[in-house]
Amino acid sequence: MAASPLEVRTLSDRLMEVVRDMILSGAIPPDVPIRQDALAADLNVSKIPLREALVRLEQDGLVVSHANRGFFVRGMSATEAEEIYELRLKLEPEATAQASLAANEEQRAAAQRVLAELDAAAAAHLPSVGPLNRAFHMALTQPGGRILTAEITARLHVMADRYVRKHLENKDRHVTAAAEHHEILQAWLDRDAKTVRRLVAEHLEHTLRDLREEFGQTGTAPAVAGRSRRRA
Numbered sequence: 650m651a652a653s654p655l656e657v658r659t660l661s662d663r664l665m666e667v668v669r670d671m672i673l674s675g676a677i678p679p680d681v682p683i684r685q686d687a688l689a690a691d692l693n694v695s696k697i698p699l700r701e702a703l704v705r706l707e708q709d710g711l712v713v714s715h716a717n718r719g720f721f722v723r724g725m726s727a728t729e730a731e732e733i734y735e736l737r738l739k740l741e742p743e744a745t746a747q748a749s750l751a752a753n754e755e756q757r758a759a760a761q762r763v764l765a766e767l768d769a770a771a772a773a774h775l776p777s778v779g780p781l782n783r784a785f786h787m788a789l790t791q792p793g794g795r796i797l798t799a800e801i802t803a804r805l806h807v808m809a810d811r812y813v814r815k816h817l818e819n820k821d822r823h824v825t826a827a828a829e830h831h832e833i834l835q836a837w838l839d840r841d842a843k844t845v846r847r848l849v850a851e852h853l854e855h856t857l858r859d860l861r862e863e864f865g866q867t868g869t870a871p872a873v874a875g876r877s878r879r880r881a
Contacts, residue, residue, distance in 0.1 A: 664694060664702040672711050672722050673779055673810045679722040683712075710808050725811055727864035733809050734857040740802055741790065742849040745833075746842040748793035757838060760788040764834055771823050778817075779810045785830065789837055789849075816859045829855065 668688075671677045677688075689699045703720045706712040714720050723729075752760070767781040783806040791799045817823050829852045836844040 661698050661701045664698050665705050668702050674776055677722055679724040683720045730812050730860045733805055734853055737805050738853050740798055742846045744793055744798050745789045745849045746846040748790050749837040749840050749842050749845045752792035756792045763788050764830055779814055782813055812860055815863055816856050
């Protein structure tokens with residue numbers, strides 16, 4: 650029996666998530682052709698839904714296609730990191746501040762639960778750290794009722810995931826990140842929008858500064874204007 654449109658769409662959604670996680674974890678490396686035949690066989694699917702998933706990932710900015718060459722994972726760059734974090738700085742501090750005022754008890758409990766899961770995954774060095782980091786930040790942003798802002802922020806978080814992982818590679822940065830997360834969450838639970846706005850901006854700026862160091866851009870990359878440079 651042929652699959653219904655709903656079933657096909659669900660398969661495409663699931664494939665997109667699986668392939669996206671493979672890209673973000675580095676299981677599919679950048680700058681080499683994605684071997685669709687081999688990948689489809691590994692995932693036990695046909696090439697048609699896999700290609701649909703790759704097209705959607707191209708729309709999300711994780712994959713690029715070249716005529717007669719196929720799909721490639723986009724490489725990471727200092728320029729892209731700057732742009733992603735500049736956009737997050739424009740959207741996320743205000744969105745999170747507004748969400749802190751709008752969140753109901755269920756949403757507040759969900760944010761606390763996700764952070765506990767993130768802390769446990771980070772302590773165990775589990776690959777779920779990336780998705781849980783995204784989930785935590787989105788849990789703090791979505792209650793604001795600003796649907797378009799939440800959608801754009803979610804996409805930026807996907808694009809930022811590889812850079813977050815790079816940021817956390819060394820120097821015990823995960824300890825500092827965890828402390829910043831807890832400070833942000835406490836202000837968010839206190840509905841202290843002004844403090845939330847400041848802490849989220851500082852958290853993002855801290856990550857961006859570390860990335861500049863990783864890419865050798867310290868002192869040369871354009872700074873994000875109008876923000877303090879204090880570590881949260």
